Amino acid sequence: MSVFVNRILNMKKIKAIGFDMDYTLVRYKTENFERLTYGEVQKKLVEVLNYPSEILDLKFEFNLVQQGLVIDKIRGNLLHVSRFGKVKKANHGLRTLSFTEQNDTYSNSVIDLSDKNFQSLDTAFSVSNGVLYAQLVELKEKGVELPRYDLLADHIKEAIDICHSDGSLKTTVANNLSDYIIQDERLVDLLEMYKECGKKLIIITNSEFYYCKNLLEYAIDPFLKNHKSWKDLFEITITLSSKPRFFHFRNNYLRIDPDTATMTNHEGPITPGVYQGGYAGKLQKDLGLKGSEILYLGDHIYGDVLALKKTFGWRTALVVEPLEDEIKAIQKSKPVQRTINNYMKDKEALERQLDQLEMDKYLKKDFNKDEVGKIYSRIDKINNNISNELETYRTCFNPHWGELMRAGQEESRFADQIEKYACVYVAKVSDLLEHSPRTYYRPIKRILPHELI
Known part of the structure; x- marks a missing residue:
């Protein structure tokens, strides 16, 4: 895998590198973890929020949702939205809306995520959320007595929060690390290389200290060559940081004794x-660094990247875990895409001929009706071929x-969000090992439509 560059990033000027932990420093076996979350949320909906027990019969389907979708809480739809906020595909429950239904509902709409009626599914942690929402909407349409669409979305989020706060998820993960956590020796090689090159390494995570300690001891300690423990590798570790509040509000720091886990007020x-806790502004000031000298890596556009980009100007890297599979799919689809492109060239040439013939008609020149019919027939054949190729492409x-x-x-x-707010993006942190800690990352010049002439 490579590093994908949106904006110039000169690693020579980076003096401190901060990392989120979950899905950034520590990689999860996503399908396993989301299945676990799904099951625990089902239980909370029934036991705490009094949902009917029949929802426990629902089965987790990992591919039913992908990262980046949007929930329309009012209409009960899942949306795939373009960078311009236009809906390109919509599902109601498990049913795809027809073109007419979608057009009638959204053709004059721009999806604005600042509107409380829309909920974005922007992290790998949100897959189970989307799957369960779609399935509950489907059950509701089949006559099961369930709350309004917006309340379904709110209740699922509430149940997820309960699962995180009562330890039901983290306890299971901590007791079965090999089932949920990926060990990546290359990540540790990267971190030690950065440390040896004088970079200050920092963790800023929303996870509690005990959970952070368990995961880092499993994911990092076994592969250390020049350090005894992850605590020696990272200069500063900040737990329960409450991002994105960490980048906005002046909260106090508590100091944690890593051996006893006891906490004291820090002055x-x-x-x-x-x-534990704290505020990014104080961290930056005490490090004695400019915002442009700090690089932060996280997996959440809003919690990790957007907030600090706007407040402190830190450089940013986004970890996009599904990117690895996406790139494999792009490689697999290339022959089909070439065939589609060739068909489109033939179609455009025929359309130009057709336009000229139609103009002859309007200009009262000789008009060959038979030739027009032949061209339409050829275009129809090409359209059928393209449709068949698109079916293959989608697979x-x-x-x-x-x-x-x-x-x-x-x-x-x-x-669009990745392009706007992440200086670089990767499928996993260890992909950076392919490059020197002094690399000057430069984006490829983007080609504008008029520059293709």
Whole structure:
């Protein structure tokens, strides 16, 4: 895998590198973890929120949802949205809306995520959320007594929050690490290389210290060559940071004794150690660095990347876990895409001929009606061929939603957010090992339509 560059990033100027933990430093076996989350949320909906027990019969379907979709809470729909906020595909429950239904509902709409009636599914953690929402909407349409569509969305989020707060998810993961966590020796090689090159390494995570400790001891400690523990590798570790609040609000720091997990109020500068809470502004000030000298890597556009980009100007890298499968799918689809492109060239040439013949008619020149009919027939044949090729093309990607980074011919809203707020993006942090800690990352010049002439 490579590093994909949206904006110039000169690693020579980066003096501190911060990392989120979950899905960034520590990689999850996503399908396993989302299945676990799905099951625990089902239980909470029944036991805490009094949902009918028949929802426990629902089965988790990993590919039913992909990262980057949007929930329309009022209409009960899942949406695949373009960078311009236009809906390119919509599902109601498990049913895809027809072109007419979709057009009638959304043709004059621009999806604005600042509207509380829309909920974005922007992280790998949100797959189970979307799957369960779609299935509950489907059950509701079949006559099961369930709340309004918007309340379904709110209740699922509430149940997920309960699962995180009561430890039901994290306890299971901590007790079965090999089932849910991926060990990546290359990641540890990268971190030690950065450390040796003088970069200050920092963790800023929303997870509690005990969970952070368990996962890092499993994912990092076995592969360390020049350090005894992850605590020696990272200069500062900040747990329960409450991102994105960490980038906006002046919360106090608590210092944690990593051996006993006891906490004390912290006064004065932030020095090497383990902390809870706090505020990014104080961290940056005590590090004595400019925002442009800090790179932060995370997996959440809004929680990790957008907030700090707007407040402190830190450089940003986004970890997009599904990117690895997406790139494989793109490679697999290339022969089909070439065939489609060739058909489109033939079709455009015929359309130009047809336009000229139609103009002859309007200009009262000789008009060959038979020739027009032949051209329409050839275009119809090409359209059928393209339709067949598109069916093959779609089999390369998510069977329900297609490409992650595209919505039709346009970039998806998810791709647009990555481009706007991430300096670089990768499928996993260890992909950076292919490049020197002093690499000057430069974006490829984007070609504008008029530049193709």
